[in-house]
Amino acid sequence: MTTLADPIETGTTPSPPQRRSHRRRSFGYPRKGSVWSYGALLAVVAGSVFPLYWSIVVSSQTSDAVTKVPPALVPGGHLFDNIARVFDTTDFGRALVNSFIVSGSITVSVVFFSTLAGFAFAKLRFRGRKALLVVAIATSMVPHQLGIIPLYILMADLGWTGRLTAVIVPGLVTAFGVFFMTQYLGRAVPDELLEAGRVDGSSTFGLYWHIVLPAARPAAAVLGLFTFMQAWNDFFWPLVVLQDNATVQVALSALASGYTTDYTLTLTGTLLATLPILVVFMLLGRHLVDGIMQGAVKG
Numbered sequence: 001m002t003t004l005a006d007p008i009e010t011g012t013t014p015s016p017p018q019r020r021s022h023r024r025r026s027f028g029y030p031r032k033g034s035v036w037s038y039g040a041l042l043a044v045v046a047g048s049v050f051p052l053y054w055s056i057v058v059s060s061q062t063s064d065a066v067t068k069v070p071p072a073l074v075p076g077g078h079l080f081d082n083i084a085r086v087f088d089t090t091d092f093g094r095a096l097v098n099s100f101i102v103s104g105s106i107t108v109s110v111v112f113f114s115t116l117a118g119f120a121f122a123k124l125r126f127r128g129r130k131a132l133l134v135v136a137i138a139t140s141m142v143p144h145q146l147g148i149i150p151l152y153i154l155m156a157d158l159g160w161t162g163r164l165t166a167v168i169v170p171g172l173v174t175a176f177g178v179f180f181m182t183q184y185l186g187r188a189v190p191d192e193l194l195e196a197g198r199v200d201g202s203s204t205f206g207l208y209w210h211i212v213l214p215a216a217r218p219a220a221a222v223l224g225l226f227t228f229m230q231a232w233n234d235f236f237w238p239l240v241v242l243q244d245n246a247t248v249q250v251a252l253s254a255l256a257s258g259y260t261t262d263y264t265l266t267l268t269g270t271l272l273a274t275l276p277i278l279v280v281f282m283l284l285g286r287h288l289v290d291g292i293m294q295g296a297v298k299g
Contacts, residue, residue: 052271052274054267055267055270055271055274056075056079056271057072057073057074057075057076058263058264058267058268059079059082059083059264059267059268059271060075060076060077060078060079060082061075061076061078061264062076062078062264063262063263063264063265065264066263066264079268082264082265082268083268083272085265085268086255086265086268086269086272089254089255089265090246090251090254090255090269091246091251092248092251092269092272094246095246095247095248095250095251096248096272096273096276098164098242098245098246098247098248099232099247099248099249099273099276100276101164101168102164102167102168102231102238102247103228103231103232104228105168106168106171106172106227106228106231107224107227107228107231109168109171109172109173110171110172110173110174110177110223110224110227111177111220111223111224111227113172113173113177113178114173114174114177114178114180114181114223115181115185115208115212115213115216115220116208117136117173117178117181117182118177118178118180118181118182118183118184118185118216119181119185119189119207119208119212121133121178121182122181122182122183122185122186122189123185123186123189123191123194123212124204133178133179133182136175136178136179137175137178137179138175139175140174140175140176140179144236144237145236148236148237148240151170151237152240152241155241160241161241161243162241162242162243162244162245163242163245164242164245166241166242167234167237167238167241167242167247170237171231174227177223177227180219180222180223181216181219181220181223184216184219185212185215185216185219188215188216188219189211189212189215189216193211194207194211197210197211221284224284225280225281225284228277228280229277229280232248232249232273232276232277233249234247234249235249235250235253238250239253248273249273251269252266252269252270252273255269
């Protein structure tokens with residue numbers, strides 16, 4: 001009579017067929033759903049990168065090459081010549097410096113004051129706290145265009161027209177930044193940590209500087225990136241109030257003006273205006289990823 005061998009005595013363990021098939025699916029080719037997902041992601045990435053690539057291609061060609069059929073799909077060798085033409089046509093260097101001053105000042109101010117106000121609304125208890133927060137949020141519902149005329153009259157009375165101060169001061173703090181930091185700090189900073197700081201003798205501003213501000217770094221990076229992009233791309237208000245002291249967006253409009261549009265010149269200026277935003281994104285990208293990973297671990 002034949003008997004089955006005991007797996008413990010033979011030193012072998014049976015492996016079910018389902019486990020083998022699961023391993024083949026895990027380490028083999030991806031499923032059809034995964035292929036479609038990766039294909040959709042690649043299409044989105046290609047669609048996002050193509051405008052920047054097309055700007056590089058056109059910026060490195062001559063004006064005649066832009067109208068050719070079929071168009072050029074690879075960069076040429078005239079990029080530096082076109083860059084020199086941009087700086088010769090307009091005072092683009094001064095416009096870049098003005099935009100750096102305006103965007104940098106607004107970004108630092110918005111992050112600082114929004115974090116400070118968010119800490120007050122989220123963690124401090126005082127009379128009228130909720131009403132003040134509602135009023136701050138309600139100001140963001142007013143269209144920006146409605147305040148252009150009274151704001152310009154105020155800047156003229158102060159003697160700030162034509163100066164960068166007229167663009168910087170109205171954007172020192174935003175309702176969106178206050179609301180965003182209030183929501184974030186309400187979850188990110190435990191009340192017990194603040195109580196421990198008070199027991200150690202720390203002042204309210206000391207709590208903000210040593211506890212709240214480090215905890216708000218991921219959200220501050222997101223807010224700083226959005227604020228810098230908005231201030232850098234602002235066109236209407238600098239066009240109205242700065243006159244000849246232009247920012248980069250006003251300088252780009254000057255490149256595109258005229259009886260005929262030189263697309264090579266315009267896209268070269270657009271490429272130069274896009275590079276600082278890419279640099280800022282690379283500098284703040286690590287903090288953005290840290291914030292995403294932090295939220296994933298907490299979730």
